[in-house]
Amino acid sequence: MPRDAPVALAWAQGSRAGAVLCWCVGGFCFALLIAAVAPMALGLRSYTVRSGSMTPAIRAGDIVIEQPISPSEAQVGDIVTFKDPGGSGRLITHRARAISHARDRLDFVTRGDANTRSSTGACRLMAGSGASRIAFRRSAIHSPGSGPALGGWR
Numbered sequence: 379m380p381r382d383a384p385v386a387l388a389w390a391q392g393s394r395a396g397a398v399l400c401w402c403v404g405g406f407c408f409a410l411l412i413a414a415v416a417p418m419a420l421g422l423r424s425y426t427v428r429s430g431s432m433t434p435a436i437r438a439g440d441i442v443i444e445q446p447i448s449p450s451e452a453q454v455g456d457i458v459t460f461k462d463p464g465g466s467g468r469l470i471t472h473r474a475r476a477i478s479h480a481r482d483r484l485d486f487v488t489r490g491d492a493n494t495r496s497s498t499g500a501c502r503l504m505a506g507s508g509a510s511r512i513a514f515r516r517s518a519i520h521s522p523g524s525g526p527a528l529g530g531w532r
Contacts, residue, residue, distance in 0.1 A: 417443050422513060425459070425469065431490025432457065432471060436515055442471065444510035449484045452477065457512040458488070471512065 417424055423444050430438045435457065444459055452458050452474055459471040472488035489495070 421446065423510065425471075427471065429490075431492050432473070433490075433492040435473075435491050436471065436512070440515050442515045443513050445513040446510045449486075449509045452484075452486070452509060452511065458486070459510045459512070460486075 423446070425442055425444065427436050427438055427440045427442060436442060442459075447458075449460075454474050454477055456474050457471060458474050459469050462468045462470055470488070472490045472493075474486055475489050476487040478485045
């Protein structure tokens with residue numbers, strides 16, 4: 379056996395391990411890319427929840443994936459996201475408590491599950507305006523008893 383054979387064998391084994399590691403890292407990065415782009419390709423949007431108003435169903439820090447809908451598709455009990463009717467431009471995610479139809483608009487009464495009072499006044503959404511329904515949620519902190527990590531809500 380040549381004197382350099384053990385060195386060549388160790389180099390070949392290290393090269394294979396490096397290739398396996400490279401494929402694993404590349405596969406992981408590809409999976410992250412698909413997880414980030416797939417919802418957009420399906421017409422879904424994702425957000426990170428900033429408040430605890432929907433606790434325990436959705437907690438601050440959770441990532442929610444939402445499906446855009448027409449306001450007329452929303453039903454009482456749905457968790458919906460809409461722009462603040464006060465004009466601040468921020469998004470609000472609450473449960474629809476009551477919906478009334480009036481000509482070309484819908485009046486929603488919404489409330490966060492953790493809130494004791496419904497939103498002051500009704501949120502008016504015109505037909506064709508932006509609204510979305512929570513399709514899935516991914517818990518930011520995976521602790522026992524935190525509820526389902528991924529699931530749809532009504």
